[in-house]
Amino acid sequence: MHSTSDKPADSSLSPTQAGMIFAVCAYTIWGVAPIYFKQLLHVSPTEILMHRIIWSAVVLTGLIIGLKQIGKVRSALVDKKVMGLLATAGLLLGCNWWLFIWAINNNHLLEASLGYYINPLFNVLFGFVFLGERFRKLQKIAVGMAFTGVAILIISFGAIPYIALTLALSFSLYGLLRKQVKVDSIPGLLIETCMMLPLAIGYWCWIDSPTSNFAENPLSTNVLFVLAGIVTTAPLLCFTAAAKRLLYSTLGFFQYIGPSIMFVLAVVVYNEPFNIERIIMFGFVWAGLAVFTFDALRQYRRTR
DSSP: OOOSSSSOOOOOOOOHHHHHHHHHHHHHHHHHHHHHHHTTTTTTTHHHHHHHHHHHHHOOOOOOOTTTTTHHHHHHTTTTHHHHHHHHHHHHHHHHHHHHHHHHHHTTTHHHHHHHHHHHHHHHHHHHSSSSOOEEEEEHHHHHHHHHHHHHHHHHHHHOOHHHHHHHHHHHHHHHHHHOOOSSSSHHHHHHHHHHHHHHHHHHHHOOOOOGGGGSHHHOOOOHHHHHHHHHHHHHHHHHHHHHOOOOOHHHTTTHHHHHHHHHHIIISOOOOOOOHHHHHHHHHHHHHHHHHHHHHHHHHHHO
């Protein structure tokens, strides 16, 4: 006699399983985003950024209306401190977006991937410096190994990874500021984007580039411009959905999917040079991240 029930198995996903799927989707989209930007090599990074701001504002406005979060936007707008923090955060985000686009379209994708590899270590460092958080022993080792790799590159080969450090620094500072603001991600991003919107529209009215006039562009180019809003907001929505269903420490284990995809694209698809100095630097960073992940996993098991 069988002990199992005759009822059909419930095929629905648990919140944790759904969260993991959303997390994989978010970081995968961020990882393959360079393929999209590579289709716009004939357009300047500033013009691409302009379209990213404009069409992101359009998509986010639709989401705010659809998700009935207008009240959250209004609450933020009347708080001067919140608006000041969001304005600064928006400036950092805009700089990060522009540099990321420039790096991809000028064959520095490998260094961009390095920036997002070391971003979690910058987060730990900033938590220590600005939020009074304390390093665990293995976190100290992880941060030390990553910065040792960068130091070896600078001292031995005279090359400072400006792009990687700036991307990591700007995004970590952005995260630090957003941590201080009690505004949900989508309303906050809409406000940040709208603060950049007048500059973007003004730039569009002022420039006279070969692709600035929609009426004269090929349909494919115009479609790519409009898709900038989806490329920006889709991974954010997946990330938000994942964050609601997973512990933040669990979500952190997925964060290396994006830079890993970028790394493979840079070396295998776009044939960027992966010379000895970069091998040494990445080796130290990867070793540091392995220690960092081991420590995070151990801490997660303790607090589960």
